[in-house]
Amino acid sequence: xVEYRIDRRSGVATYxxxxxxxxxALRLGLLEPGDxxxxxxxxxxxxxxxxxxxxxxxxxxxxxxxxxxxxxxxTFVRKSLGGAPADSPLxxxxxxxxxxxxxxxxxxDDVAALFTSVLDEHFKGxxx
Amino acid sequence: xxxxxxxxxxLGKRYGRGRGQAQxxxxxxxxxxxxxxxxxxxxxxxxxxxxxxxxxxxxLAAGLLRPTEGAIRGPGRDRLAYVAQDKPxxxxxxxxxxxxxxxxxxxxxxxxxxxxxxxxxxxxxPTTRVRALSGGQRTRVALALALAKRxxxxxxxxxxxxxxxxxxxxxxxxxxxxxxxHGTSVVMSSHILTELEGACxxxxxxxxxxxxxxxxxxxxxxxxxxxxxxxADLAPHTVVESRTTGRQLTALIRAQGRVxxxxxxxxxxxxxxxxxxxxxxxxxxxxxEGATA
Numbered sequence: 001x002v003e004y005r006i007d008r009r010s011g012v013a014t015y016x017x018x019x020x021x022x023x024x025a026l027r028l029g030l031l032e033p034g035d036x037x038x039x040x041x042x043x044x045x046x047x048x049x050x051x052x053x054x055x056x057x058x059x060x061x062x063x064x065x066x067x068x069x070x071x072x073x074x075t076f077v078r079k080s081l082g083g084a085p086a087d088s089p090l091x092x093x094x095x096x097x098x099x100x101x102x103x104x105x106x107x108x109d110d111v112a113a114l115f116t117s118v119l120d121e122h123f124k125g126x127x128x
Numbered sequence: 129x130x131x132x133x134x135x136x137x138x139l140g141k142r143y144g145r146g147r148g149q150a151q152x153x154x155x156x157x158x159x160x161x162x163x164x165x166x167x168x169x170x171x172x173x174x175x176x177x178x179x180x181x182x183x184x185x186x187x188l189a190a191g192l193l194r195p196t197e198g199a200i201r202g203p204g205r206d207r208l209a210y211v212a213q214d215k216p217x218x219x220x221x222x223x224x225x226x227x228x229x230x231x232x233x234x235x236x237x238x239x240x241x242x243x244x245x246x247x248x249x250x251x252x253x254p255t256t257r258v259r260a261l262s263g264g265q266r267t268r269v270a271l272a273l274a275l276a277k278r279x280x281x282x283x284x285x286x287x288x289x290x291x292x293x294x295x296x297x298x299x300x301x302x303x304x305x306x307x308x309x310h311g312t313s314v315v316m317s318s319h320i321l322t323e324l325e326g327a328c329x330x331x332x333x334x335x336x337x338x339x340x341x342x343x344x345x346x347x348x349x350x351x352x353x354x355x356x357x358x359x360a361d362l363a364p365h366t367v368v369e370s371r372t373t374g375r376q377l378t379a380l381i382r383a384q385g386r387v388x389x390x391x392x393x394x395x396x397x398x399x400x401x402x403x404x405x406x407x408x409x410x411x412x413x414x415x416x417e418g419a420t421a
Contacts, residue, residue, distance in 0.1 A: 008326055044304035048297050050171055050329045051308035 001038060002031060006047045014049055018057035026066065026081035037067060037075040132165040133281050133313040134189055138198030139163070141184050157337050158184040162198070164332065164342045164415055166315065168280075171307055173328035173345075174317040175402060180334045182317040183213060186283045189315065206237070208281040209274035213289070215266050219259035223252050223269055230273045243276035246302055250295065263290035271299055275306050282306075284316040288323050300327050325398055333405060340405055343416030349395055351416060355379045357391030368411040369404040380404040382414065 002025045004018050012020070025031040040054040058075050061067045069075045101111050139162040159181040166172055174182050187193040188200050190210035202208065217226060227247065231238040247254065250268040258266065267290060274282060282303075288296045304327060306312055315332075318324050331348055333341040341348055352368070359377045362370065365387065370379035380396060387393055396404070405411055 006326070008322075014326060039308075041305050041308040044308050045301045048300035048304055049326045051304055052171075052329050053326075054308075 001036070003038075004043055004047060006049055015053045015057040015060065018043075018054060019060050022057070022061055023066070023081055026077065026079075029080070031077050032080055033077050035077045036073075037077070039074055131168065133168040133170075134164075134166040134200065134202045134315070136162050136164050136188075136198065136200040139185075139188065139195050139200050140197040141181075141188060141193060142196040157196075159188070159334075159337045162339045164339050166313065166330065166332075168313050169307075169311045170313055170330040170344075171304070171328045172313075172315045172330040172332060173321075173324040174315055174332045174334065175319065175321060175324065176317075176334035176340075177406065178319055181337045182319075182334050183285050185332075185334060186210065186285050186315065186317060187212075189281075190283050203280045206234075207279060208283065209277045209279035210283040211270045211274050211285065211287060213285040215263075215270040217258045217266060217269060217273075220257060222255050222257050223247055223261075224254035226258060226269055227254075227272065227276070230276055234277050237278050239276045239278050242306070243272045246272040246275060246299075249298060249302070264292060264295050267291055268295070268299065271302070275302070278310065280313060282312055282314045284314065286318055287316050288318065296323070303327070321399055321402060331398075333402060335406060336409065339413060339415070340411070341401075341414050343414070345398060347416040348414070349398065349401060351382055351414065352396050352401055353381050353383050353387055354394045354396045354400060355381060355387070355389070355391040357389070360389055360391075366412065369408040 002022065004021050006014055006017055008014075010017065022031065022037070031037075037058065040051045040058075043049070043054045044051050058067065058069065062069060062075075066077065066079055066081065067075050068078050098111065101114070106114070139159060140157060141159045142156045143158055144156050162185070174185065176182050184193065187210075188195060189202050190208060191202075191205055192210070218229075221229065227240070227243045230243065231240060246268060250265060252261070252265055252268065258269065261269065267287065271284075271287065274284075288299065291299065303314065307314055316324065316328070329345055331341060331343065331345050332339060353365075355362075356376065356378050358375055359372050362379060362381060364384045366382040366384065368380040368382065370377060370381075372378075377391070380400065381387075
């Protein structure tokens with residue numbers, strides 16, 4: 001089960017915060033296929049946001065094929081997210097790269113900036 | 129989608145004087161020429177400055193006041209709940225007795241479990257007399273009475289005014305949970321926008337006795353654009369507000385077609401939208417689709 005944290009001052013639409021936090025939970029393995037998302041009632045009771053906002057977020061997750069609504073039962077996770085688990089070859093390559101970057105004298109912030117700029121270049125136009 | 133839960137047509141309310149007086153936009157009119165619809169199942173923020181006519185509109189919708197002109201239609205007395213600003217309760221009754229009275233006055237509809245939960249969530253001792261409760265605790269009891277009636281339409285006049293932040297969050301959560309579960313339509317007034325933002329999906333802005341904006345909040349925001357940049361002609365757009373500082377222009381417009389110009393554009397926040405309208409009484413009324421009567 002996930003618990004949503006709504007930040008009203010973030011400037012990010014509330015339904016998107018729910019979408020993003022659900023995806024983050026999927027990436028981190030906190031939610032797995034078959035798990036049930038909290039009901040709209042549970043979410044709004046805890047967060048005091050509008051029920052339609054939760055439904056909108058769940059519809060968006062459903063549209064992306066990540067969850068499915070089962071009538072009268074609730075909304076369930078269909079797929080996990082993140083094709084790169086902790087022991088994948090991609091992670092190994094990235095580890096090597098980080099080591100080389102450090103050996104070349106880059107600081108943590110330099111590496112983060114470099115990584116972000118490459119991400120931005122390759123995932124341009126994608127939504128979260 | 130079901131039909132509207134409230135429908136107002138040419139609604140006006142004048143206090144004090146008789147109908148024989150000269151007509152006109154003069155003194156005495158708390159509300160004038162209000163026409164709008166509220167679709168069922170919405171949580172509507174009724175906002176506007178003090179004295180704008182919010183309480184009058186709620187009392188008209190509750191059937192407690194008669195319109196001076198025009199009409200307002202909504203659910204009957206037994207299918208709506210209205211919580212007035214001063215939360216009228218019997219001071220000599222205990223919390224428990226108050227809830228029992230609610231049960232007796234609403235046979236067949238009373239949801240005792242909901243009433244009990246809202247009261248106990250606030251840590252209220254059921255044997256306390258209403259007279260001895262704080263303002264916030266009284267609000268809790270009044271909301272318990274209103275929600276346990278299982279209304280189709282819940283009208284709340286400044287419901288959160290005397291609650292501390294925690295109680296406000298809890299009660300708003302309880303309200304939203306009720307709306308999620310039963311599809312209750314809610315209208316709540318406030319002059320403090322932050323109380324309502326996030327919880328409401330629909331807006332009515334009342335100002336000077338008139339409805340100035342009405343519709344789903346997302347639609348109203350999308351209908352407006354905030355411009356900043358060099359001073360230039362804003363035609364053909366409808367200008368709600370524009371200000372110039374030196375060479376810079378800041379304007380809130382309703383775009384007619386594409387916004388082509390040397391400006392930076394952004395969608396306004398709800399607060400920016402409301403403040404711009406309150407500063408510009410001459411801006412035309414906007415009721416988006418579904419909100420027009």
